Amino acid sequence: MALLILLMVSKFVYSVSLSSYYTFYLIEQFGLTKSGANLCLFIFLAAVAAGTIIGGPIGDRIGRRRVILWSILGILPLTLALPWLPLVPTVIVAALAGMVLASAFPAMVVYGQDLLPHSTGMVAGLLFGLAFGIAAFGAAGLGVLADMWGIVAVYKLCAVLPALGLAAFFLPDARH
Numbered sequence: 001m002a003l004l005i006l007l008m009v010s011k012f013v014y015s016v017s018l019s020s021y022y023t024f025y026l027i028e029q030f031g032l033t034k035s036g037a038n039l040c041l042f043i044f045l046a047a048v049a050a051g052t053i054i055g056g057p058i059g060d061r062i063g064r065r066r067v068i069l070w071s072i073l074g075i076l077p078l079t080l081a082l083p084w085l086p087l088v089p090t091v092i093v094a095a096l097a098g099m100v101l102a103s104a105f106p107a108m109v110v111y112g113q114d115l116l117p118h119s120t121g122m123v124a125g126l127l128f129g130l131a132f133g134i135a136a137f138g139a140a141g142l143g144v145l146a147d148m149w150g151i152v153a154v155y156k157l158c159a160v161l162p163a164l165g166l167a168a169f170f171l172p173d174a175r176h
Contacts (some may be wrong), residue, residue, distance in 0.1 A: 020142070069147035
C-alpha cells in the first residue's frame with residue numbers, strides 16, 4: 001500500500017498541476033487568450049475523463065500492475081518534453097499524458113482491493129480520499145511555488161514527478 005500511495009502522490013500532484021494551472025501556463029508561455037487557454041484545458045480534461053473510463057477495462061484485460069506501470073512510466077517522456085514544446089504539440093502531449101495517466105486510477109483502486117481483499121471499502125475510501133487530499137495540498141504547494149518562481153519554472157519541475165513512478169516496478173503481483 002505504501003508504494004500505491006507514493007504512486008498516487010506522483011500521479012495526482014502532476015495531474016493537479018495541469019488541471020489547476022494549465023491555463024495560466026498557456027497564457028504566460030504562449031500568450032493565449034483566456035478563452036483559448038480554457039479550450040486547451042477542456043481538451044486536457046476530456047482526455048483525462050476518457051483515460052479514467054478506459055483504464056478499468058484495460059486493467060481487467062492485461063492486468064492492473066501492467067496498466068499502472070505503463071500509465072505512470074509511459075508518460076515520463078511526455079512530461080519531460082512538455083515544457084519545451086511549441087503550442088500545438090503542447091496541447092496534444094498534455095492531452096495524451098492526461099489520458100494515459102488517468103487510466104491508472106481505476107487499476108490502482110482495484111489493485112489495492114486485491115491486496116487487501118477483506119477491506120475493499122477501506123481501500124477504496126483511502127485511495128479516493130488520498131487522491132483528493134493530495135490534489136488539494138499539491139495545488140496549494142504548486143501555487144506557492146508559482147508565485148515564487150513563476151509558472152513556467154513550476155512546469156519544468158513538475159515534469160520530473162512521474163519519475164516517482166519507477167517505484168511501480170516494486171509492486172507485488174496482486175491476485176485478480
